[in-house]
Amino acid sequence: MSASSLARLAFAFALAACALLPAGYLLLTALPILLDGGWLAHFATTSLPHQARTSLWVALEASAVAFAVGAIPAVMVSRFEFRGRHLVSLLALLPLLFAPYVTASTWTVSFSSAFFEGRHALAIQHGLTCSPYVFIVFRVAAARIPNSFSELAAGLGLGPWQRLRRVHLPAYAVPAAAGLMIVFAQAIGDYAAAERLGIDTLSVGVLNLWLASQSSSVAAIVSVVMIVPSVLLVGVAAWASTSIISRNPVPPASAAASRKPLAATWARAIVAWSALCSLAGFWIPEALTVRWAWLTWDKTRFAAIPGDMINAAGTSLCTALVVAVICALTALLLRSGGRSSLAERVPWLFLTNYFLPSLVLALAFVMMSRDGSLGAHWLGSWRDSRLLIVVSEALRFLPFAMLPVLDALRRTPHATIEAARAFGAGPVRARLVAFAGHLWPALLLGCALVFMESLKELDMSLTLQPFGYSSPALKIYAFSRHQNMDRAAVWVLISQALMLLPLLLCWWRMDRLGVPRSESGARTAAA
Amino acid sequence: MLSVRSLSRLIGQRAVVSEVSFDMAPGEIVAVLGPSGSGKTSLLRMIAGFDAPTSGSVHLHGREASAAGRVLVAPEHRVLALAFQDATLFSHLDAVGNAAFAIRATDKTSRLEKARAALRDMGLAGMDGRDVATLSGGEAQRVSLARALAADAKLLLLDEPFGNVDRLTRIDLVSRLKARLANGLGAMIITHDPADAIELGARVLLMRDGRVMADGSHETITAGQRGDWARSFLLAGHIAGTAQHS
Numbered sequence: 081m082s083a084s085s086l087a088r089l090a091f092a093f094a095l096a097a098c099a100l101l102p103a104g105y106l107l108l109t110a111l112p113i114l115l116d117g118g119w120l121a122h123f124a125t126t127s128l129p130h131q132a133r134t135s136l137w138v139a140l141e142a143s144a145v146a147f148a149v150g151a152i153p154a155v156m157v158s159r160f161e162f163r164g165r166h167l168v169s170l171l172a173l174l175p176l177l178f179a180p181y182v183t184a185s186t187w188t189v190s191f192s193s194a195f196f197e198g199r200h201a202l203a204i205q206h207g208l209t210c211s212p213y214v215f216i217v218f219r220v221a222a223a224r225i226p227n228s229f230s231e232l233a234a235g236l237g238l239g240p241w242q243r244l245r246r247v248h249l250p251a252y253a254v255p256a257a258a259g260l261m262i263v264f265a266q267a268i269g270d271y272a273a274a275e276r277l278g279i280d281t282l283s284v285g286v287l288n289l290w291l292a293s294q295s296s297s298v299a300a301i302v303s304v305v306m307i308v309p310s311v312l313l314v315g316v317a318a319w320a321s322t323s324i325i326s327r328n329p330v331p332p333a334s335a336a337a338s339r340k341p342l343a344a345t346w347a348r349a350i351v352a353w354s355a356l357c358s359l360a361g362f363w364i365p366e367a368l369t370v371r372w373a374w375l376t377w378d379k380t381r382f383a384a385i386p387g388d389m390i391n392a393a394g395t396s397l398c399t400a401l402v403v404a405v406i407c408a409l410t411a412l413l414l415r416s417g418g419r420s421s422l423a424e425r426v427p428w429l430f431l432t433n434y435f436l437p438s439l440v441l442a443l444a445f446v447m448m449s450r451d452g453s454l455g456a457h458w459l460g461s462w463r464d465s466r467l468l469i470v471v472s473e474a475l476r477f478l479p480f481a482m483l484p485v486l487d488a489l490r491r492t493p494h495a496t497i498e499a500a501r502a503f504g505a506g507p508v509r510a511r512l513v514a515f516a517g518h519l520w521p522a523l524l525l526g527c528a529l530v531f532m533e534s535l536k537e538l539d540m541s542l543t544l545q546p547f548g549y550s551s552p553a554l555k556i557y558a559f560s561r562h563q564n565m566d567r568a569a570v571w572v573l574i575s576q577a578l579m580l581l582p583l584l585l586c587w588w589r590m591d592r593l594g595v596p597r598s599e600s601g602a603r604t605a606a607a
Numbered sequence: 608m609l610s611v612r613s614l615s616r617l618i619g620q621r622a623v624v625s626e627v628s629f630d631m632a633p634g635e636i637v638a639v640l641g642p643s644g645s646g647k648t649s650l651l652r653m654i655a656g657f658d659a660p661t662s663g664s665v666h667l668h669g670r671e672a673s674a675a676g677r678v679l680v681a682p683e684h685r686v687l688a689l690a691f692q693d694a695t696l697f698s699h700l701d702a703v704g705n706a707a708f709a710i711r712a713t714d715k716t717s718r719l720e721k722a723r724a725a726l727r728d729m730g731l732a733g734m735d736g737r738d739v740a741t742l743s744g745g746e747a748q749r750v751s752l753a754r755a756l757a758a759d760a761k762l763l764l765l766d767e768p769f770g771n772v773d774r775l776t777r778i779d780l781v782s783r784l785k786a787r788l789a790n791g792l793g794a795m796i797i798t799h800d801p802a803d804a805i806e807l808g809a810r811v812l813l814m815r816d817g818r819v820m821a822d823g824s825h826e827t828i829t830a831g832q833r834g835d836w837a838r839s840f841l842l843a844g845h846i847a848g849t850a851q852h853s
Contacts, residue, residue, distance in 0.1 A: 226695065228691055228693070228695045229695060229697065231655070231657050231682070231689075232689050232691065232695050233683075233708075234656075234657075234681065234682035234683045235655050235656075235657075235682050235683075235685075235687050235688070235689035235764070236683075236687070236688060236689060236708060236709035236754070236755075236758050236760075237683050237684075237686065237687075237709055237711070237758065237759075237760070238683055238709070239681075239683050240683075243683075246708075247697065250697070250699035251699070253699070
């Protein structure tokens with residue numbers, strides 16, 4: 081084995097260790113008790129199975145909501161040209177500006193109906209919050225499924241329902257699976273919104289158990305319950321990525337979906353549907369928030385806001401930068417030699433931290449850096465800084481950038497780097513040129529999503545906040561717990577102001593995907 | 608079997624197909640030739656029912672299938688089979704699954720048997736279970752043709768089916784296609800290469816700027832007057848093809 085291959089292998093193992101560190105640590109801590117046995121039977125008699133069932137139902141309902149709100153507009157925007165198309169894209173992305181615990185608080189404070197404090201309301205909040213991700217995943221996939229698939233099937237005699245069953249559903253299986261994973265990870269992993277509404281979910285149960293026992297071993301054991309299914313999911317995702325998805329031919333740009341005109345009635349229906357969904361997911365909570373902030377605006381606090389904004393943006397920016405560096409290193413790993421299935425599978429291990437509930441991830445960091453531990457010794461005074469929050473958030477949200485980057489790498493053949501080298505570019509410049517088309521825009525989009533998620537993130541900030549640390553999410557949570565939505569509203573608006581630029585970037589990227597009708601017409605004419 | 612009358616299609620203000628009329632008898636093979644941008648694919652898409660004509664009509668199997676601004680018979684009811692230049696294989700199906708895609712037999716065994724036979728006819732014996740992503744360009748095109756030929760169709764529409772394959776594969780595919788078309792299946796083939804038309808013994812429909820410039824056998828057109836565009840196009844294409852072949 082050559083030196084470069086060895087270096088690549090070592091690098092791959094380092095990345096894998098980085099990805100699996102929290103889950104691995106929890107497993108090792110729990111191992112002695114796990115080997116004793118009897119723990120599973122014990123947990124079966126506790127409230128955890130009931131909490132797990134509740135979480136599962138919430139996730140299933142949230143998936144139905146997210147797919148109805150996100151997937152339908154995504155497919156319509158990708159496949160058809162109609163008046164209001166740009167608006168539908170924007171409306172679909174707007175719920176990114178709200179975290180589920182914020183909308184849950186808004187609804188419960190404003191409306192007294194018991195429905196808004198129930199399980200279904202929680203599922204709807206999660207569904208609406210996840211719908212932009214489902215929109216993005218389906219938007220990207222639908223833009224790449226060539227029209228010729230459907231046309232060919234029709235030409236070969238398949239009717240609309242047969243085409244749906246035999247062509248469209250298999251083609252959308254991958255984005256559907258990805259969308260489901262996102263919704264399940266968010267809905268099962270969430271603590272703040274469930275706690276706010278008083279729903280006894282698995283995440284709430286884990287924290288309660290940990291707080292009640294104050295035992296790291298108990299926390300580790302409970303976490304293992306979460307780790308096993310998440311590792312299994314990662315295994316399936318990694319296998320599917322290299323065994324199924326990566327072998328699918330990437331259609332050339334010329335075969336990308338070109339949009340067809342949509343009948344006016346259908347166009348009005350889809351715009352109305354998007355507007356209706358965004359009412360619940362964005363406009364009503366936003367109107368209430370603005371009203372609260374307006375009525376109780378305290379001008380004396382104005383001077384402190386820029387500093388708070390810079391502080392909040394700094395943490396999220398650091399998280400996005402850590403993510404960008406890991407993604408860039410991964411790109412380097414995958415494009416620094418020939419094909420390697422080991423190297424291709426390593427980045428998928430980072431999904432483990434996304435499938436783990438954020439509280440479990442935070443618990444791992446708490447345990448790794450507790451007093452007297454090796455982690456505390458190594459970190460020194462850094463332990464009590466925001467470093468742990470930045471690292472844990474980066475590990476959790478990394479898939480939002482990593483998956484677009486892996487996709488972009490698939491679309492950047494190795495030959496483009498070689499071609500650039502042949503035309504005189506050095507190794508670095510050749511990669512910069514080759515990656516310019518797909519990888520940098522994908523990384524930018526991913527980092528924008530990570531920035532927004534980091535700004536909204538609460539569960540890990542609650543667990544890992546150092547002394548004196550504050551963030552908009554913590555302030556919103558603290559105020560909304562005591563029904564002080566008028567004071568929380570200002571912080572909601574501040575965090576939204578910070579998210580505006582990344583949101584516009586996402587909108588711009590989503591709007592540009594695919595082939596406009598004018599170009600498709602020109603192409604058809606040219607043929 | 609196919610009757611096209613004064614067919615036109617405008618994209619914006621530009622006519623991509625203009626006043627095209629011709630008839631096709633059952634079992635006839637027609638090769639549509641012409642330079643890039645001459646409207647060949649637009650014509651095929653209107654015959655297949657993917658696009659509605661701006662004016663004119665398409666009659667298929669005795670029925671009016673398309674009229675001005677309207678597709679009267681949906682593509683799936685036109686009893687066609689199709690193959691495109693990019694093989695357009697469904698990545699969730701293997702080679703035999705793609706070949707069996709349009710076979711209507713209800714019995715799965717007989718459907719697969721027919722698909723395997725179609726693959727064999729295209730020189731792909733023993734490749735039934737191959738993942739289509741691992742096929743070479745020529746192999747993918749063979750599967751695409753096998754799928755079209757295995758379909759229970761009355762008319763075959765092929766849009767540059769040999770466009771992405773090397774010369775030797777092209778010759779092999781044309782001869783296999785010719786053997787399969789000998790049983791009376793009608794076919795319309797869009798191609799750049801006059802040699803394909805000669806090999807298939809096809810009637811030539813030569814297009815330029817959306818219009819039909821010549822309609823007849825290759826020999827009739829090339830026997831025309833010196834300086835005639837249609838004659839020059841066919842001869843130039845044939846010479847280029849022969850040179851490439853040799």
